Amino acid sequence: xxxxxxxxxxxxxxxxxxxxxxxxxxxxxxxxxxxxxxxxxxxxxxxxxxxxxxxxxxxxxxxxxxxxxxxxxxxxxxxxxxxxxxxxxxxxxxxxxxxxxxxxxxxxxxxxxxxxxxxxxxxxxxxxxxxxxxxxxxxxxxxxxxxxxxxxxxxxxxxxxxxxxxxxxxxxxxxxxxxxxxxxxxxxxxxxxxxxxxxxxxxxxxxxxxxxxxxxxxxxxxxxxxxxxxxxxxxxxxxxxxxxxxxxxxxxxxxxxxxxxxxxxxxxxxxxxxxxxxxxxxxxxxxxxxxxxxx
Amino acid sequence: xxxxxxxxxxxxxxxxxxxxxxxxxxxxxxxxxxxxxxxxxxxxxxxxxxxxxxxxxxxxxxxxxxxxxxxxxxxxxxxxxxxxxxxxxxxxxxxxxxxxxxxxxxxxxxxxxxxxxxxxxxxxxxxxxxxxxxxxxxxxxxxxxxxxxxxxxxxxxxxxxxxxxxxxxxxxxxxxxxxxxxxxxxxxxxxxxxxxxxxxxxxxxxxxxxxxxxxxxxxxxxxxxxxxxxxxxxxxxxxxxxxxxxxxxxxxxxxxxxxxxxxxxxxxxxxxxxxxxxxxxxxxxxxxxxxxxxxxxxxxxxxxxxxxxxxxxxxxxxxxxxxxxxxxxxxxxxxxxxxxxxxxxxxxxxxxxxxxxxxxxxxxxxxxxxxxxxxxxxxxxxxxxxxxxxxxxxxxxxxxxxxxxxxxxxxxxxxxxxxxxxxxxxxxxxxxxxxxxxxxxxxxxxxxxxxxx
Numbered sequence: 250x251x252x253x254x255x256x257x258x259x260x261x262x263x264x265x266x267x268x269x270x271x272x273x274x275x276x277x278x279x280x281x282x283x284x285x286x287x288x289x290x291x292x293x294x295x296x297x298x299x300x301x302x303x304x305x306x307x308x309x310x311x312x313x314x315x316x317x318x319x320x321x322x323x324x325x326x327x328x329x330x331x332x333x334x335x336x337x338x339x340x341x342x343x344x345x346x347x348x349x350x351x352x353x354x355x356x357x358x359x360x361x362x363x364x365x366x367x368x369x370x371x372x373x374x375x376x377x378x379x380x381x382x383x384x385x386x387x388x389x390x391x392x393x394x395x396x397x398x399x400x401x402x403x404x405x406x407x408x409x410x411x412x413x414x415x416x417x418x419x420x421x422x423x424x425x426x427x428x429x430x431x432x433x434x435x436x437x438x439x440x441x442x443x444x445x446x447x448x449x450x451x452x453x454x455x456x457x458x459x460x461x462x463x464x465x466x467x468x469x470x471x472x473x474x475x476x477x478x479x480x481x482x483x484x485x486x487x488x489x490x491x492x493x494x495x496x497x498x499x500x501x502x503x504x505x506x507x508x509x510x511x512x513x514x515x516x517x518x519x520x521x522x523x524x525x526x527x528x529x530x531x532x533x534x535x536x537x538x539x540x541x542x543x544x
Numbered sequence: 545x546x547x548x549x550x551x552x553x554x555x556x557x558x559x560x561x562x563x564x565x566x567x568x569x570x571x572x573x574x575x576x577x578x579x580x581x582x583x584x585x586x587x588x589x590x591x592x593x594x595x596x597x598x599x600x601x602x603x604x605x606x607x608x609x610x611x612x613x614x615x616x617x618x619x620x621x622x623x624x625x626x627x628x629x630x631x632x633x634x635x636x637x638x639x640x641x642x643x644x645x646x647x648x649x650x651x652x653x654x655x656x657x658x659x660x661x662x663x664x665x666x667x668x669x670x671x672x673x674x675x676x677x678x679x680x681x682x683x684x685x686x687x688x689x690x691x692x693x694x695x696x697x698x699x700x701x702x703x704x705x706x707x708x709x710x711x712x713x714x715x716x717x718x719x720x721x722x723x724x725x726x727x728x729x730x731x732x733x734x735x736x737x738x739x740x741x742x743x744x745x746x747x748x749x750x751x752x753x754x755x756x757x758x759x760x761x762x763x764x765x766x767x768x769x770x771x772x773x774x775x776x777x778x779x780x781x782x783x784x785x786x787x788x789x790x791x792x793x794x795x796x797x798x799x800x801x802x803x804x805x806x807x808x809x810x811x812x813x814x815x816x817x818x819x820x821x822x823x824x825x826x827x828x829x830x831x832x833x834x835x836x837x838x839x840x841x842x843x844x845x846x847x848x849x850x851x852x853x854x855x856x857x858x859x860x861x862x863x864x865x866x867x868x869x870x871x872x873x874x875x876x877x878x879x880x881x882x883x884x885x886x887x888x889x890x891x892x893x894x895x896x897x898x899x900x901x902x903x904x905x906x907x908x909x910x911x912x913x914x915x916x917x918x919x920x921x922x923x924x925x926x927x928x929x930x931x932x933x934x935x936x937x938x939x940x941x942x943x944x945x946x947x948x949x950x951x952x953x954x955x956x957x958x959x960x961x962x963x964x965x966x967x968x969x970x971x972x973x974x975x976x977x978x979x980x981x982x983x984x985x986x987x988x989x990x991x992x993x994x995x996x997x
Binding site: 291292293294310312377378379395397398400488490491492493507508509510 | 822
């Protein structure tokens, strides 16, 4: 009995750090944000309770919120699709080559470990109207588009540009996860399929794809949540401009909270963002069924 | 027992280690001796010993890396302060870039770490610190305790930083928005300095035909575009426009504003091709590199122009923004002061005051005019031969000025209202909306947030 009690104490001590951290830096702030989202709060004066006004304003009279929501959903879909396809393609490619595998793995993964702020600034320079890509195009007599400042279209050009930069930066993460999953598939299954006359394409379709499904849920969830709360590249490349055309939920939140000091309103945006992230994760886990093929 | 102690110690270390990783640093670069929140030091010859009374000053440029002559002057003030009060007071400087400045300052104010003295724009930016009680009331200090110092300031300089009769800041310099022009290009294109808006359009046409960009402007940095819009609004309707629209007596969609926005659209056809994406610095560089004939900017640009291309000073002329025929008083000028605010919670009032006085002493104010080309806020005598040539031109223009106004976006009801106006003007420029439609958005904002209809 004493030993059991001692074990409980030890368990408590070991759980305590994680519990404290979770409570202090996650649970308490979330509760605070829920309360602030129901207040008119500037950060400089005491919160003034206004009920659901912030949420009503968000969906009835905030034009930027509509743009931000549209852009965030676009970004999630674009990143979700492109990063899955390109990430899986690279993973399959690299698991099937021997020469230079590690070199290319590192090259593709390198942008993932670099600072997003630095990369954002780097790409902003490259897409600047006077220097970078347009300067290069002009030597061939081509006038490049206004990559980061074009405002035409339902999804303006800067959003596609930022989407492609995000793909370049984060595709390495999907590639690594898929490579790990593919490496775990027994070679025996492939060999058996080849003996049965399966082509490489068929073995990919009927063996690789079903067996990497668990990883699909993980990577898709990571992509979607990461894209929904995406901030750094957009902030460093366009600051949500011109005229909020490239604002996403996170940049809108930042502007409202840290530029206009409407912390209550910004908290309401963050709650919408949280709900969207939870809903997306729930949807992915419900929609993609994983069957166990190997014991 | 030992095992339990070790496991308990390790758990505590883990918690503390993790929590220390969560601490927020407000270190923003710029100083050689930076060591975290509000303790960044300048790279002057004097270093803090830890025995003196230390204060913090927050500023929006990196004093060690800057090429801006005003910022360099501020660095000299800090170095002089630390030298003069060696062993008694010491000033630490927290710097950020301009874009991040309000956010970081606000975070410090919110967390109860307001810098003892910080720089602040007039208008809604200052208003929020006044209304929240973060800014100290300096009226008694200026008018009673330091009346001699107060007497050195030029008349009316405190007007835009006075709230209900209370002086809430001390200005360090003031800038006036003018049109800078390249005299070489004007000569080659055969154009004279335009006095009216129609003459300006005609000059732009001729300059364009001569193969030059008539006007360099940044719409990527929206306030640059909105400064031209502000001048057009004021030239159309005068001071009444701003007063009445803030008071709810006229609407943003009224003829005077629509005409101004239409003229902005008309004028924007003479901007450089990359105006939509160019930053303020790029637009200014277009001008001092000789690619564009005109630049509408505040007189702080003198420091930037002469600092980056000293040879350009000789061919840089200045004229006041042209009149609109049938419009309002053409001799009104957009002006703006840089202001020092003292924290209401500072525990080092004497030291903060000594620093503020040093920013406005004769040495600093002479530097402001003679080196940086900005207009002093005190009655200090200036050697015009030493000052940049543009300073004398602006001084000549100021002699005819009948009234002043603040930057339009900084004179509206709030920071967000100013941004909404800026955004509307960018929309007009980009062709995303007709002037009437763009101004309707500003009106909608005012209806909801300012007039509370």
